[in-house]
Amino acid sequence: SMDTIPRFGTETPHEAKLAELMDNIDAWGLNIFDVHNYSQSHSLTSVMYTIFKKRNLIETFRISPQKLINYLVTLESHYLDVPYHCSIHAADVTQAIHVLLLIPSFENTFTDLEILAALFAAAIHDVDHPGVTNQYLINSDNELALMYNDTSVLENHSLAVAFKLLQNEDCDFIENLSDEQRKILRQISIDMVLATDMSKHGAIMQTIQSFHQSLKAKQCKDSNSNSSTNDSLVLTEQKERVQLLREMLHCADLSNPTKHLSIYTQWVDRIMDEFHYQGDRERSAGMPISPMCNRRTADIEMAQIGFIQAIVEPLWQMWAQLVYPHCQQMLDNIDSNRQWYEYQISNRSSRNNTSDKTTSQSHDSKEQDKLKG
């Protein structure tokens, strides 16, 4: 019954602190690491449950709260204890897409079912991620690469695991959706999660420019009719709305550099840990070591500047243009974060041997610790 379900979906002795944090559920500045700590490591369950309650999705889709919790706790337990692609990343991306869906430009854009599908896709998008890249799974003849014919291996696997969990009677929180609604939810989730494969990034960047121009053209036509919703994008085709949701999840998945430095540097530590563990395995297997995966030659600051310049900034600039002025904070954070990493590089004492290099690197991470407060 309702009274057995805690306010944020999970039992915690820190409910008051969690309530304080959840007051920021609609804000880009939510500290997901604090949520993880005060929810007894149930950030994904508590964030998803809080968003579902806030968006009235439990009533709209006649969801059993208990089955929703059962699904979320089971999904969360199927995220592995890897440094970056763990349940905190899923919670982070889910909360990010929730905030992006709140942008006024989208006030009248998506149906409740599309919003349900988008949040579901974000929550499941990396479940059971083993902490290595698709390329590593392919190069090491992993069972998963065999299963998915080297094609979006991790993304296909996460989708299959997530939908398998739904088949459990106690976890089927979408039992009251019609067959047509379940079909649409599955279709949109598959489309969105497959689009988080970075090998699709180029294709997304190709189409985003012309797609957004066509949307802006339609938008200003609406504004000529001086309708009250002149800010919001109205897309008549479900295909176009799904394309926007695909881009939105990709943006959320690439949102670390758009966050405050103290949060961003924690994600950098985690992804570099994950990449370096992969590099260690590649080295000991005599395989070529993947980009950014060699801890012995790593230049963490350069990798971030390259990641921001090559991937994150171009994508977020396209996105910010579409929803101007609602994503300026993200662009500002990207800029100041890039400048911070450039400053770290300009600040380096000239290193002439590895021991110096190791010392100063540990010094840098102490710098970052200070930033974390």
Ligand SMILES: COc1ccc(C2=NN(C3CCN(C(=O)CN4C(=O)CCC4=O)CC3)C(=O)[C@@H]3CC=CC[C@H]23)cc1OC
């Ligand atoms: C916080 O910091 C990061 C967070 C996530 C990722 C991801 N990275 N990737 C690809 C790795 C290979 N790629 C590149 O090398 C891109 N690139 C250049 O071309 C120049 C420098 C540079 O980085 C593309 C992204 C993933 O596939 C991960 C999984 C999905 C999304 C992003 C993740 C990388 C980060 O910091 C480098």
Ligand SMILES: [Mg+2]
């Ligand atoms: Mg992924």
Ligand SMILES: [Zn+2]
């Ligand atoms: Zn991800």
